[in-house]
Amino acid sequence: MRELLRQRLGKGATDAVEAFKEKGADFVIADSLDDLFAGMRRLAPDVELDVQAIKHELEARDRELDNTFTKDAQVTALRGARTYRGDKLIRVAKPHKILDEKHRPLIAVKLHVLTRKSLGGIQTDLSSRVLNAAGKPIAGLYAVGEAAGFGGGGVHGYRSLEGTFLGGCLFTGMQAGRAIAGAL
Ligand SMILES: Cc1cc2nc3c(=O)[nH]c(=O)nc-3n(C[C@H](O)[C@H](O)[C@H](O)COP(=O)(O)OP(=O)(O)OC[C@H]3O[C@@H](n4cnc5c(N)ncnc54)[C@H](O)[C@@H]3O)c2cc1C
Known part of the structure; x- marks a missing residue:
């Protein structure tokens, strides 16, 4: 219980996230957007990176945090989740602007797409x-x-x-x- 409270109520990310930041082969950690892009390119040289489009999306998303009546689904969901005290305390971090320099480092994660569920398959009878x-x-x-x-x-x-x-x-x-x- 004490460990749970330390992890969830203490400052910063949980130990697991910190371990990913330090040792994760698919993680890029940087203090500036340019360094983040450079790290992403090193990790996935074959993937085309549209730097302008990413910057545009980040700035557009950050702008929505100043908008109390935002229609941005993710920002609205974060705010909604935080109206429940349990989630506010241990589950959903206070949203902040991604590009806010007070909240560095920036983190990029290389994703590996997989099929998670089939929702269908080979037809069987009740004996499989x-x-x-x-x-x-x-x-x-x-x-x-x-x-x-x-x-x-x-x-x-x-x-x-x-x-x-x-x-x-x-x-x-x-x-x-x-x-x-x-x-x-
Ligand atoms: C990220 C993730 C999270 C999930 N979370 C949950 C959850 O919280 N709760 C829940 O109930 N379900 C969850 N699921 C779904 C659940 O884990 C799967 O539906 C379940 O494990 C499927 O079991 P399975 O034995 O049918 O198939 P699998 O676990 O996929 O087993 C198939 C096995 O066959 C092997 N195989 C494939 N081809 C061959 C071959 N040619 N020769 C020999 N072996 C082969 C594979 O290596 C694999 O080991 C999650 C799934 C994912 C991917």
Whole structure:
């Protein structure tokens, strides 16, 4: 509990974020925008960097912090989250201008895009047996978890909540295991 309070209520970023800043292979830390761009270029020399467009977006976003009635969805969400005291204290940092020199360093993170959930997959029956185009089980072929559409979607439908995916993956794995054991 003391550790949680130290991390969350203390000044600055959490230890994990500091470790990423120090050791993260995909992190660029800089005290000026030009140095940040230079670091980003070193990290991803093949990616074209539209410096003017990035500056334009940063300045436009920072301008919205002066606007009490902003329609900027992210700034509005940050302000909204901070109306709940729990989030204000430990979860959502006070928004500030990204280019404000009092809040350096600037941080850029190289992203690696991945597929997080399939919301669909190989069609199976309740024993995880793969069905053919005619809806009949293909002998000896089973599909479970993400491959069978249970990483999201699946039993929960398109509006499945975050955190409900592993359950369906484990459940379909168990069903397949039981069906295979029964078939042997
Ligand atoms: C960033 C992230 C956060 C998530 N957070 C949550 C969460 O908070 N709660 C939740 O419930 N779910 C979460 N999920 C979803 C959940 O983790 C996945 O739906 C689940 O792990 C899928 O399990 P799986 O066994 O079906 O597939 P996977 O875990 O993808 O396993 C498939 C395995 O097959 C291996 N493989 C692939 N091809 C081959 C091959 N040709 N030969 C041999 N092996 C192969 C892969 O290496 C992998 O190990 C998250 C997913 C991601 C990506």
